[in-house]
């Protein structure tokens with residue numbers, strides 16, 4: 001059984017003007033598809049085959065092709081789900097309570113923006129759930145994620161922001177901070193809450 005490209009759940013132009021339709025289409029059908037194709041090649045016929053993408057990230061990241069492409073598939077699949085033109089625009093429920101203990105929604109935005117802005121080169125910014133139920137913000141390079149033992153930070157990703165230039169360059173060019181600010185209008189906090197409660 002091989003991995004396949006998940007549906008977005010909304011039209012490519014649904015996030016405009018914050019993320020343009022062309023960027024979404026290329027990002028989904030070319031970049032994400034390429035990670036999936038390369039992941040399927042990397043796991044074919046070995047002990048990774050048949051595992052969930054979470055298990056692949058947790059147990060296969062010592063192999064470079066699995067790390068890069070398994071991360072690419074997990075990270076983008078999560079990203080599409082937590083992006084939405086609808087849903088709650090601010091934290092709700094248990095994840096809201098966890099963010100309150102971290103200093104509140106405004107502090108979350110400040111710290112998350114800093115993590116996304118200061119990630120040198122390509123990578124991701126994350127809100128993660130730790131084993132004790134608290135939440136934390138961090139970032140990882142390339143397609144690493146906090147499920148991977150090799151990653152710079154650990155936990156269960158609740159939401160992630162892609163800060164590779166392929167995610168924003170057509171609309172924002174070098175202005176990554178503007179892309180990050182607009183991202184806060186696109187987060188589906190109902191989905192983040194669902195991720196927190198899993």
Ligand SMILES: [Fe+2]
Pocket residue numbers: 027031076162164166167
């Ligand atoms: Fe991406």
